[in-house]
Amino acid sequence: MEFGIWEFIQIVGALAFFVYGMKMMSDGIQRAAGAQLRNILRTMTKNRFLGVFTGFLTTAMVQSSSATTVMTVSFVNAGLLTLVESAGVMMGANIGTTITGWLVSFLGFKVKLKVLSIPLFAFGVPMLFSNRGKLKYWGEFIIGFAILFLGLSYLKGAVPDLKGNTEVLDFLGTFTQWGFLSRLFFVFVGTLVTIIVQSSSAAMAITLTMCAQGWLPFEVAAAMILGENIGTTITAELASLVGNTNAKRSARIHSMFNIIGVTWMVILLPLFLPILSSFLQSLGLADPYTVADDMPIGLSAFHTAFNLLNVIIMLGFVKWLVKAAIWSVPEGEGEEDDMKLQFINSGLRTPELATVELQKETGHFGSVTSRMSGFIKELINTTDSKRQRKLLKKVNKYEKITDKMEIEITEYITKLSNQEITPRTSLRLRSILNICNDLERIGDIYYQISKTLEQKIENKTYFTPEQRTNLTEMCAKVDEAFALMVENLNTPQYDQVTKDKALDIEYDINKMRDRLRKENLIKIGEKGYNVKSAMIYNNIYSSLEKVGDHIINVTEAIVGEI
Numbered sequence: 001m002e003f004g005i006w007e008f009i010q011i012v013g014a015l016a017f018f019v020y021g022m023k024m025m026s027d028g029i030q031r032a033a034g035a036q037l038r039n040i041l042r043t044m045t046k047n048r049f050l051g052v053f054t055g056f057l058t059t060a061m062v063q064s065s066s067a068t069t070v071m072t073v074s075f076v077n078a079g080l081l082t083l084v085e086s087a088g089v090m091m092g093a094n095i096g097t098t099i100t101g102w103l104v105s106f107l108g109f110k111v112k113l114k115v116l117s118i119p120l121f122a123f124g125v126p127m128l129f130s131n132r133g134k135l136k137y138w139g140e141f142i143i144g145f146a147i148l149f150l151g152l153s154y155l156k157g158a159v160p161d162l163k164g165n166t167e168v169l170d171f172l173g174t175f176t177q178w179g180f181l182s183r184l185f186f187v188f189v190g191t192l193v194t195i196i197v198q199s200s201s202a203a204m205a206i207t208l209t210m211c212a213q214g215w216l217p218f219e220v221a222a223a224m225i226l227g228e229n230i231g232t233t234i235t236a237e238l239a240s241l242v243g244n245t246n247a248k249r250s251a252r253i254h255s256m257f258n259i260i261g262v263t264w265m266v267i268l269l270p271l272f273l274p275i276l277s278s279f280l281q282s283l284g285l286a287d288p289y290t291v292a293d294d295m296p297i298g299l300s301a302f303h304t305a306f307n308l309l310n311v312i313i314m315l316g317f318v319k320w321l322v323k324a325a326i327w328s329v330p331e332g333e334g335e336e337d338d339m340k341l342q343f344i345n346s347g348l349r350t351p352e353l354a355t356v357e358l359q360k361e362t363g364h365f366g367s368v369t370s371r372m373s374g375f376i377k378e379l380i381n382t383t384d385s386k387r388q389r390k391l392l393k394k395v396n397k398y399e400k401i402t403d404k405m406e407i408e409i410t411e412y413i414t415k416l417s418n419q420e421i422t423p424r425t426s427l428r429l430r431s432i433l434n435i436c437n438d439l440e441r442i443g444d445i446y447y448q449i450s451k452t453l454e455q456k457i458e459n460k461t462y463f464t465p466e467q468r469t470n471l472t473e474m475c476a477k478v479d480e481a482f483a484l485m486v487e488n489l490n491t492p493q494y495d496q497v498t499k500d501k502a503l504d505i506e507y508d509i510n511k512m513r514d515r516l517r518k519e520n521l522i523k524i525g526e527k528g529y530n531v532k533s534a535m536i537y538n539n540i541y542s543s544l545e546k547v548g549d550h551i552i553n554v555t556e557a558i559v560g561e562i
Contacts, residue, residue, distance in 0.1 A: 010154075018151030019202045025144025028137050048318050051088020052095070052311060059096025068093040069236040069254055075356065076250040083249055083325065087318045090236075090254040094229065094307045100201040101300035104208055120146035137422070183223045183266050190227020200232035204303070208296040218289045219273055222302050226262045226269075229307075233258050249325040256321055261310035276302055341405065344412050351416045351425045355432075358409070362432050362439075363489040365405050366554065369439045370482035372398050372446040373547075377475040379453050380540070381468060388457055395450040402443030406436045427560065428494070434557040435489070438550040445550070449543050456536050464530075467537045474512050474544050481505045481551045494558050502555040509548035516541045 059068045072089045075081040081089070120142050127139025194203040204225065211221045233255040240251035265272065277287055280298055288298025314321070343361040344354070372395060379391045413429050421429070463471070484505065488497045520538055523529045 014151055014154035015197065015202060015206065016151075017154060018148055018205055019197060021144050021147030021149070021151050023144070025141050025148060028140030028142075028144055048084065048088035048091075048315060051085050052092035052315070055089035055092020055094075056096040057092070058089070059093045060099045068096065069232075069251075073236050073240050073247050073250050076246050081250075083246060083253065083322045084318055086250040087253045087257070087321055088315075090250075090257060091311045091314065094258070095304070095311060097200060097232070098300065098304040098307055101204050101208070101296075101303050104205050105296040105300040117146040117150045134422075180266070183219075183269055186220050186223035187227040187230070187262060187266060190224030191231040192227070193224070194228045194231025195234050200228045203228045203231065208299060211295040211299060212293065218277075218295055218298060219269065221295070221299055222269060222273060223266070225299060225303050226265055226306070229258045230255075230262055245329060248329045249322075252325040252329055253321050256324060257310070257314055261306070261314065264313075265306055265310075273302070276305060341408055344409070351419055351421045351429065354412075354416055355425060355428050358413070358429070358432050359489070359492070359494070361409060362435055363486065365402075365409065365436060365439050366482075366486045366489045368398065368405070369402055369442050370479070370486055372443065373475055373479050373482060376446055376449055376453075377472060377479075379450065380463070380471050380475070385457075392450055392454055395446055399443045399447035402440050406440035409436050431494070431557045431560065435554050438553045438557070442547050442550045445543050445547050449540055452536055452539050452543075456533075459532070461530070461532050461536060463533055463537065467533065470516055471537070471540055471544075474509070474516070474541055477505065477509050477512060478544055478547055478551070481509065481548055485551050485554050488555055488558050491558075494560070497555070497558045499552070499555045499559050502552055506548055506552040509545055513541055513545040 055068060055072070058071070069090055072081065072086050072093070076083065076086045124139045124142035124146065127135050127142065130136045130139065190203065190207070193206060194200050197203055197206075207216070207221050207224050207228070210216045211218070216224070233251070236251040236254050240247040273289075277289055277298065280294075280301060281287055285294055285297060288295045341361055342364055343357045375391050375395050375398070379388060379395070382388060382391070410433060413433055416429065481502065484502055488502070491497050517538065520534055524531060524534050
């Protein structure tokens with residue numbers, strides 16, 4: 001048997017074809033059913049049993065446990081799921097990913113894949129040219145499905161058939177003579193392969209193909225599949241690195257669940273596999289230990305049985321897993337600091353799912369910006385020079401924060417825009433861009449007000465008690481507008497937001513500005529009324545009215561008026 005660099009490249013190319021098909025299939029269904037997936041995760045995780053079913057259903061739909069776990073981590077990061085709820089979803093994702101093994105086993109090794117794949121292109125390609133967004137994305141899903149199985153077909157052809165090649169089998173046999181250490185070694189190999197290809201489904205396809213071609217004995221392949229269960233946790237761990245504490249804890253729960261499960265199964269593997277083999281033979285299947293052609297089905301059965309048993313066993317220990325995750329990932333110092341984003345990170349996913357974190361981040365942005373109103377209100381009323389300096393520094397700091405947050409959110413949306421986006425998601429992203437622009441402008445206005453007040457303090461210009469009272473009342477009215485704006489920004493479904501109440505508050509702010517302007521103009525002509533103070537006073541209430549304008553702009557963007 002000859003095996004050189006060309007044969008190796010063919011295997012890598014076939015595997016790349018398989019992974020690309022899986023990604024296209026997963027992305028297509030996420031674009032077609034992104035909103036439904038979000039709703040499923042939000043509403044069907046009320047207890048751990050529903051969470052398991054939700055994780056299974058979502059993974060079976062997107063055909064990627066990594067997509068489900070990363071989605072779950074991001075939802076925990078955004079505060080939409082608790083740690084207990086996320087644990088159930090992660091467990092269900094482990095069961096859902098076994099569907100891929102069955103598809104590959106039955107369709108990949110029992111059916112001529114090219115015969116099955118080519119007709120799928122006949123259905124999928126015309127759908128790509130449809131003007132209806134969802135039909136187009138379902139077309140992507142179908143084409144991805146076809147490419148996936150074409151890739152598997154080429155992988156089968158590229159991997160040399162070793163049945164009867166005693167030299168190679170003897171060489172592999174040397175690695176199986178160490179008992180428990182052999183099992184650990186092949187668990188490590190399976191983990192490594194999954195980390196390299198970044199897909200447990202792709203690693204599973206490699207393992208099943210190698211078994212069918214006589215490369216691996218049944219017990220070795222089973223150990224590799226256990227390793228693949230550990231390897232798939234790396235994706236969630238990487239996604240959580242730039243997340244908050246709870247996101248890291250959610251990923252840690254997934255890792256602990258899989259590692260604990262693999263540990264007990266590695267110990268019991270010599271007892272478990274013969275029982276499974278006897279059960280399969282009682283159903284009329286061949287012995288997976290001796291018949292390579294039926295080994296993929298035996299491994300798929302092992303994968304499913306292991307994950308089901310592990311979920312059943314570990315479901316009663318969810319609270320302990322959560323406690324262990326909290327202990328292993330303590331609160332970081334300053335992690336909730338407002339100087340950085342809290343809900344989005346550099347790990348991009350489909351825009352339809354990323355909007356969840358973007359909306360939460362925008363709500364956080366609005367909350368941070370609204371605090372500047374309190375700083376200005378206190379700055380207007382305090383006469384303590386030390387406190388005045390601190391407040392001026394705070395306003396300056398928060399203005400820089402708003403600049404930084406707008407830039408980072410805009411850059412994130414720009415990266416998302418490089419992907420294909422549904423019209424609904426495109427509208428939502430434009431709304432968020434407009435919201436961030438208005439929030440950053442509010443930060444600029446408050447900074448300008450602080451510089452005006454700083455100049456007033458340096459020149460020892462004083463407000464009259466009436467001027468201070470009027471400005472304080474206007475700040476309070478702006479605070480009311482801010483509170484409603486933040487509430488609207490944190491509404492999960494922007495479609496549920498109305499602007500009637502926001503318009504009423506905006507009307508009150510404008511009316512107050514007009515009244516203060518009229519009174520100020522009248523008093524400027526009176527004897528003893530300080531003109532410098534009146535000009536600064538006019539500048540501040542006019543600026544506060546501009547803040548109100550930007551706040552109503554935010555609500556209009558939320559309801560879709562761009």
